[in-house]
Amino acid sequence: MTGAPSHPAGRGAPRGWGTYAQLPAGRTLVMGILNLTPDSFSDGGAHAGVEAAVSHALAMVEAGADVVDVGGESTRPGADPVAPAEEQRRVLEVIERLAGHGVVVSADTKHAQTARAAIGAGAQIVNDVSGLGLTEEMIEVCAAADVPYILTHARGDSATMDSRARYDDVVEEVRAELLQQRERLLAGGVRPERIILDPGLGFAKGGDQDWRLLAGLDRLTSLGHPVLVAASRKRFIGTALARARGTEQVPAPERDAATAVISALAAERGAWAVRVHDVAATADALAVTRSWLAAQSTIDHQS
Known part of the structure; x- marks a missing residue:
């Protein structure tokens, strides 16, 4: 893997990270959310049944x-x-069907048993x-499956x-706690x-803490790992609006x-991917961002 050279998708998005699971490199990726839950905060029950879920996922692609990103448990x-x-009953057939269509599937789960079964399903x-609740069993599952x-x-x-949601310096403390868990994974x-x-x-964050994390995204992208930004429809956006x-x-x-x-601002700051409900709007926003940054790069090289 390479370091983090800049490119038209964002200032610091690492090119090499895009090769995960045959994913395109050189731009910020879009992760579409497929909630197979009756109680998710914005779309609970909207895609009930395997056929409806698969159809919605293919439309997002x-x-x-x-x-x-397929999830069977609300984390709100x-x-x-x-x-x-029960989580596996909700998600496994959908994952298997999507994998059969060649879709790159992410299993959104806190349970090692479900992660193992989801990997087996594709x-x-x-x-x-x-x-901070990361389990040793989850580490073992992901290490074994690579x-x-x-x-x-x-x-x-x-x-x-x-x-x-209590921090003296939310960016520094989040960074430190991520690094602590990273050491466990390694x-x-x-x-x-x-x-x-x-x-x-949104997870143990309140007030302006989410905005501060977004503003300090460079502190995370500089760690040499790809960074996912999952802001879609969350409470802090609703509060600001x-x-x-x-x-x-x-x-x-x-x-x-x-x-x-x-999503566009996160891409400009080097996010590897953004996780969203409305794929079309974000895909358009990222396309515009890429065009803008490509033009900026041309101007910079000419000057």
Whole structure:
């Protein structure tokens, strides 16, 4: 793997990271969200049934998704936990069907048993939001399968995360805690080139902490791992929009345009991928960003 040379997709996105799972290199990728849960914060129950789920996932790929992130347990604050057996009932057939269509699938799970089964069904990436709750079994599963692992910063679980959003310097503390968990992964046999970092926007974050993490994204991209930005429709976006509009709150589906702006800014700052609900809007935003930065690069070389 190479270091992190700049290129038209963003200032610091590492070219070599795009080769994961036959993914394109040289640009920020789009990860489409497929929630197979009845209680997700913005689209719970929207894709009930295998056929509806597969159809929506394929539509996201057609709209520009490079990866489809399939999850069977809501991770919103206050969500009820889901047993691994039920989680697998919701996701495994969908993953198998999508893999059969040649879709690059990420398994969004905190459970090692589900990660193992999802990999067996064709998932090529594990997206684990357990954060400081990362288990040794999950490390063993990902090391043995040699799959890319998304290491998310989080404190506590759905019931306790909001109470743990206390930081003196959120960027530095998130960075330090990610590095701490990275050492566990490396010690457990996960190769460094298989580790992807996610600052965990919305997970044990409150107030302006999510915005500070986005503003400090360079502190994470400089660590030499690809960085995933998962901001889509999250509460901090709704709060900012409500403040600007002078309203109480902005419903989750009305946050997609703002999400696309964040995706474009994250790409400019070197994000490896962005995780979103509205794939088409973000794919367009990233295309415009690439054109802008390519033109800027041309001007810079001429001057």
